[in-house]
Amino acid sequence: MTNELMNAIVSAITGAVAGGMVNLFLDKRKENLEDIKEKKKIYEDRPELQIIEYKEYIKCSAYKFKKECDINLFMTKMGKVSVENDIVTAHYNKDYFNEEEWCCVIYEFKNAGKTDIRCVSPVCTYKKDTMLCDVSNAKMILEYGWLSYSTMFDRKIRVGESFTTKICYHKDCIVSGMMSSIMFMCLEDCNNRFWNQPLFAPNNKIYDSYEITYKEYKDEYLPDSAIECFKKPWLW
Numbered sequence: 001m002t003n004e005l006m007n008a009i010v011s012a013i014t015g016a017v018a019g020g021m022v023n024l025f026l027d028k029r030k031e032n033l034e035d036i037k038e039k040k041k042i043y044e045d046r047p048e049l050q051i052i053e054y055k056e057y058i059k060c061s062a063y064k065f066k067k068e069c070d071i072n073l074f075m076t077k078m079g080k081v082s083v084e085n086d087i088v089t090a091h092y093n094k095d096y097f098n099e100e101e102w103c104c105v106i107y108e109f110k111n112a113g114k115t116d117i118r119c120v121s122p123v124c125t126y127k128k129d130t131m132l133c134d135v136s137n138a139k140m141i142l143e144y145g146w147l148s149y150s151t152m153f154d155r156k157i158r159v160g161e162s163f164t165t166k167i168c169y170h171k172d173c174i175v176s177g178m179m180s181s182i183m184f185m186c187l188e189d190c191n192n193r194f195w196n197q198p199l200f201a202p203n204n205k206i207y208d209s210y211e212i213t214y215k216e217y218k219d220e221y222l223p224d225s226a227i228e229c230f231k232k233p234w235l236w
Contacts, residue, residue, distance in 0.1 A: 046209055047189045048113035049197050052162060054204040055106040058174060069106060069164035071153045072135040073122055075182075075201070076173050081147075081230050088230045089145035090131065096170040097142050103171050105202045109185070110162040113209070117157040121186040121217075122165070122199075123150040127226040128236055130175050132183065135168060147223040156190070167201050176202060186217055196220070 079091040095101075111117055124132035133141050133148040141148050157163055169175065176182055181198035187209060188194055194217040197209040212220075219225050229235040 042193070043211070045114040046193075046195055046211065047111055047115045047117045047157075047187050048209050049109045049185055049187070049206060050112035051107055051204060051206055052110045053106075053108035056202070056204075057105065058103050058169070058171075058202060060103055067106070067166065069166040070155070071120070071122060071151070071163065071165040073132060073151065073165065073167045074102075074135050074138045075124065075130065075132045075167055075169055075175050077175055078129050078131050083231055086231070088147060088227045090141075090147050091145060092131070092142050093173070094142065096173050097138055098170070099168075101171050102168045103174075104166050104168045107165045107167075108162055109165060111157045111159055114159060116159060116190040118188045118190050119155065120153040120157065120163070121150055121188075121221055122153075123184045123186050123220045124182065125180070125184060125198075125220075126175070126177065126182050127223075128229070130182065135166075147226055149223055149226065150186075150221045152221075169202065174202060176200070181207065184220060186212075186220060188217070 076092065076096045079093055082089050082091065122132065124130050127147075127149055131141070131148050132150060134151040137148070137151075140146075153163065155163070177200060181200045183199050183201055185197040185199050185206070186194065187197065194212050194214055195209040196212050196216075198207040200206065
């Protein structure tokens, strides 16, 4: 085989490999660009809660408490949490459950995004010392010492529709976050995606929604991770 023929073969092989590498790079780059474009579209079309009305009755004990909203929450501090025979029990101040001494804030939220919301789950983020529950379950949670950090509003909120949320507190125990939000409004949209939206209750402040995984949603909604932390305090 002559040197000229050998060089021609090597050049052909090198050219083919180089061309294949270039095509592979271009295909990969196209896929990445399409993936980025799709993620941007999902984010732009996400559900987004907007506060369109806010009423604060913190200094008016029992005032407006009887007003029923779509979501009716109670938030308070937990006392000691005990672990006995692998069972976690929360101890609450019984006085804080006296409804006649409750005050509240009331929000009206609008789905200002571009995707319908399948359900809304208010979730407490300060799981070490704060509880959140539906008002109708408060007495039962006190009696049995349950941990409670969330509830669910299982109703579709279409784009442009609104719903009301009332958060009740005992007048001597207004819980709030220090530098971060004390709760999330967790949203499941009609495309089976999940979103968190930090709410700085009892104030009139809410951040933009951002996407989370189903596992992250479940970890926020269920008390399982908090139960494990109470059993193994070094996990907090």
